Amino acid sequence: MQDSDLEDFVSLKNKIAVVGVGNTAYGAFPEEDEYSLGAKAFRNAIEDCGLDKSLVDGLLVCRIPSYVRMGEILRLDPRWTITLPGHGRMSGMAIVDAMMAIATGQANYVALIYSNIGRSRRVNYGGDESPSPWDPWGYTSPGAAHAMMFRRHMELYGTTTRQLAEVSVAFRGHAMLNPDAVMKRPITIDDHENARPIAAPLRMLDYCMINDGAVCLILTSRERARDLRKTPVLISGVGARDQFADGQIPMFSMDCRYAATQDAGSQAYKMAGMAPDDIDALMSYDNFSPSVLFSLEGLGFCNRGESGPFVEGGTLALGGKLPTNTDGGHLSCAYMQGWALNVEAVRQIRGEGGERQVPNCDVVQYIQSTPCTRSFIYVRG
Amino acid sequence: MQVCDDCADIHFPPTPVCPACLGDHQSWQIVSGDGVLESWIDLHRAYWPGFTDDLPYRVCIVKLAEGPLLASNLVGPSEGAKLHAPVRVIFEQVTDEITLPKFRLAGG
Numbered sequence: 001m002q003d004s005d006l007e008d009f010v011s012l013k014n015k016i017a018v019v020g021v022g023n024t025a026y027g028a029f030p031e032e033d034e035y036s037l038g039a040k041a042f043r044n045a046i047e048d049c050g051l052d053k054s055l056v057d058g059l060l061v062c063r064i065p066s067y068v069r070m071g072e073i074l075r076l077d078p079r080w081t082i083t084l085p086g087h088g089r090m091s092g093m094a095i096v097d098a099m100m101a102i103a104t105g106q107a108n109y110v111a112l113i114y115s116n117i118g119r120s121r122r123v124n125y126g127g128d129e130s131p132s133p134w135d136p137w138g139y140t141s142p143g144a145a146h147a148m149m150f151r152r153h154m155e156l157y158g159t160t161t162r163q164l165a166e167v168s169v170a171f172r173g174h175a176m177l178n179p180d181a182v183m184k185r186p187i188t189i190d191d192h193e194n195a196r197p198i199a200a201p202l203r204m205l206d207y208c209m210i211n212d213g214a215v216c217l218i219l220t221s222r223e224r225a226r227d228l229r230k231t232p233v234l235i236s237g238v239g240a241r242d243q244f245a246d247g248q249i250p251m252f253s254m255d256c257r258y259a260a261t262q263d264a265g266s267q268a269y270k271m272a273g274m275a276p277d278d279i280d281a282l283m284s285y286d287n288f289s290p291s292v293l294f295s296l297e298g299l300g301f302c303n304r305g306e307s308g309p310f311v312e313g314g315t316l317a318l319g320g321k322l323p324t325n326t327d328g329g330h331l332s333c334a335y336m337q338g339w340a341l342n343v344e345a346v347r348q349i350r351g352e353g354g355e356r357q358v359p360n361c362d363v364v365q366y367i368q369s370t371p372c373t374r375s376f377i378y379v380r381g
Numbered sequence: 382m383q384v385c386d387d388c389a390d391i392h393f394p395p396t397p398v399c400p401a402c403l404g405d406h407q408s409w410q411i412v413s414g415d416g417v418l419e420s421w422i423d424l425h426r427a428y429w430p431g432f433t434d435d436l437p438y439r440v441c442i443v444k445l446a447e448g449p450l451l452a453s454n455l456v457g458p459s460e461g462a463k464l465h466a467p468v469r470v471i472f473e474q475v476t477d478e479i480t481l482p483k484f485r486l487a488g489g
């Protein structure tokens with residue numbers, strides 16, 4: 001597979017650093033737009049790393065209509081600019097793109113800015129906003145696709161909704177320790193069981209929220225990172241696998257994304273020289289709670305089909321075997337489409353988790369089991 | 382279902398070229414209407430007003446005997462629904478111009 005004339009991507013192990021992270025408050029902000037939120041997140045990330053903003057020469061915007069307007073507002077003239085759509089999988093793709101830009105000298109300091117005003121603009125994720133060939137049968141929404149996958153998991157492996165509830169309950173517990181999180185009312189497994197069904201077997205507490213907010217990450221090379229304010233967090237492993245060929249039913253995957261997640265995870269572990277046992281905390285894209293179970297199996301934290309028993313008894317909670325989504329995740333902190341989970345990975349490795357800090361947290365993995373599956377392994381620089 | 386005249390790949394929804402061989406020559410083929418149940422859910426939220434009176438309604442994913450996956454509705458008695466249960470098509474006339482294929486458990 002390798003072309004000997006080209007550099008191996010694996011040679012980027014530990015060479016690219018996340019140096020600055022920033023976010024806005026999360027909630028409903030009808031008076032804000034993508035640019036005002038994005039600018040505030042950028043300002044926070046610049047303050048976080050102490051970088052002179054005139055040195056930012058790479059700009060990636062996601063879910064923001066105009067990169068030109070964003071650059072104007074921040075008074076930037078980059079050498080490298082990219083726009084990505086507001087799909088819940090672009091955070092992973094964006095970070096890989098930024099790594100390549102830095103590694104090839106196209107930019108020295110890349111700012112990645114994500115902004116979301118879906119809450120105050122009442123974005124629906126279903127119906128006429130996301131038309132598909134299956135609308136005449138009333139089959140719509142990403143939640144329905146995840147309900148279909150979870151039903152298969154129940155049928156194939158005997159997984160129960162009480163086991164699924166462990167995911168939502170653990171993340172809510174984390175959100176209660178996170179000042180930025182939106183959802184702070186404590187919940188129990190019984191609350192999950194009694195919640196309003198949306199696409200049964202999934203209920204309200206299996207669904208992520210929709211809210212406004214913005215996130216910014218600033219990446220540079222390991223060498224340049226040494227001159228900045230905070231301990232750099234290095235990207236040690238990267239894995240990727242897209243799944244379009246069997247996408248006739250949007251967001252649905254017959255194998256619950258097992259093969260793609262296993263592939264992306266294996267690439268990341270191999271590049272980092274690590275295994276699931278080395279991971280101190282996991283950040284798992286949780287648009288819907290079943291995605292977390294599927295991620296655990298694909299990455300090999302448990303055997304295929306065994307994620308239900310694996311998560312029982314608080315495995316994913318702080319103090320459990322595998323603290324996961326320590327900021328509360330999409331389910332309880334904020335729907336920042338993977339971006340905030342990457343920020344949380346950085347904060348945990350820096351030891352900035354406050355009440356939700358994982359003790360001795362040296363290695364954090366990010367996984368998005370989505371039609372574009374990506375995984376990163378972060379380590380302290 | 383759409384079938385490639387050159388390599389016999391069968392697929393749905395239709396594609397402008399054959400996804401397997403990229404050829405231009407494709408035709409439509411009538412299929413058996415038999416399949417197996419791959420999953421099902423009950424929607425309790427109406428994303429279109431027209432579905433409000435049907436709540437909750439049951440949506441299924443069926444793998445046709447010929448291969449392609451379809452999303453549809455599981456109608457009729459469905460207490461015996463389980464993974465890979467055999468299903469058979471029925472045609473429901475919705476308007477004068479629109480008829481939708483739906484599925485019921487075979488023998489049900």
Ligand SMILES: [Zn+2]
Nearest residue numbers: 385388399402
């Ligand atoms: Zn063909």
